[in-house]
Amino acid sequence: MKYVNILSEVNNSIVTITINRPKKLNALNKETINELHHVFKEADLDKNIKVIMVTGSGEKAFVAGADISEFANYNVEEGKVLAATGQELLFNFIENLSTPVIAAINGFALGGGLELAMACHFRVASDHAKMGLPEVSLGVIPGYGGTQRLPQLIGKGRAMELIMTAGMIDANSALSYGLVNHVTNLDELLPFCEKIADKIARNSPVAISAAIRAVNANFKDGVNGFSTEIQEFGNCFGSEDFKEGTTAFLEKRKADFPGE
Structure with a gap:
């Protein structure tokens, strides 16, 4: 465009x-x-x-x-x-x-x-x-x-x-x-x-997106921000970014997040 x-x-x-x-x-x-x-x-x-x-x-x-x-x-x-x-x-x-x-x-x-x-x-x-x-x-x-x-x-x-x-x-x-x-x-x-x-x-795009949703949830009527945080926190464990981030930490190197 x-x-x-x-x-x-x-x-x-x-x-x-x-x-x-x-x-x-x-x-x-x-x-x-x-x-x-x-x-x-x-x-x-x-x-x-x-x-x-x-x-x-x-x-x-x-x-x-x-x-x-x-x-x-x-x-x-x-x-x-x-x-x-x-x-x-x-x-x-x-x-x-x-x-x-x-x-x-x-x-x-x-x-x-x-x-x-x-x-x-x-x-x-x-x-x-x-x-x-x-x-x-x-x-x-x-x-x-x-x-x-x-x-x-x-x-x-x-x-x-x-x-x-x-x-x-x-x-x-x-x-x-x-x-x-x-x-x-x-x-x-x-x-x-x-x-x-x-x-x-430098940080995980998946985690950052989840954080945005969790923070915004606290300002929405009828939405429990803590529940959203729990859900988003759990979802992160299924991401490739989580695997890369934790592996990089344990291997004492910088993470190369795939954004997935």
């Missing part, structure tokens, strides 16, 4: 996806959401890809929000479909990928941009990045999972304040809140993320 709004580059076992709409500050429109769904799906199905990184083009924005011009005239039902489709195609889709996803936040991550970053498995920000959910200033609420994931990450009180004020926080505040894992300067952002990705890539 030829992409209009994104770039995709593979380096060894890491793919870097860049949202490339700099004139629109990389805002998410329908076309971009569809392209992102496709490229994430392709990467997740590729056994050679161990880690996915997502960032924005330029130095100003990761993603500055959704493309408001597309839905300014929507009615109630169209609004519901917009949120449901976006969550299914991209945000929930990323959260539940088997391949770990790192958000490299290189600038403004606002509205749908912060929601995209929060859907990733964790986040690293440049020191000039700013984050927020300004939707209530437009008469609407975050619709791509923002009201759910932000409280999970930073707590209910802080999330309520950030959403209700429509304000922004800087990278260091995001770090202290637990919204991002690390802050670095812009020049070091992608290399820093790549170092983390390299560490992840």
